[in-house]
Amino acid sequence: MTAYVYILECADKSLYVGSTRNIENRAEQHNTGRGSRYTSKRTPVRLAWYQEYENIGEAYALEKRIQKWSRAKRIALIEGRYGDLPALARKKPKPPSRSDDLGAPPPVVE
Incomplete structure (x- = not known):
């Protein structure tokens, strides 16, 4: 059976x-x-x-993937700028390396 994922632009310019x-x-x-609590206040x-x-x-x-996207990435999707999507992906912070966990060595005091 056919199904759809969709993005609505609300009256306040937010995206659902x-x-x-x-x-x-x-x-x-x-x-x-009657669609959702969120959009009912933004018609x-x-x-x-x-x-x-x-x-x-x-x-x-x-739907669940797009809900995690930034506004900029959603707008790129709406505008058909598919090539921009990878660059607009939220970057996860790089985990610290083992040396970062230990911190810098203490200064040598003479």
């Missing part, structure tokens, strides 16, 4: 990510305040982006 089996019905629910909403999948599990998995 969701997934559904019926994109038209779900967009209407969001616009009438009207505009469907900014969506992608179709063969099953809801695939759509839901992508």
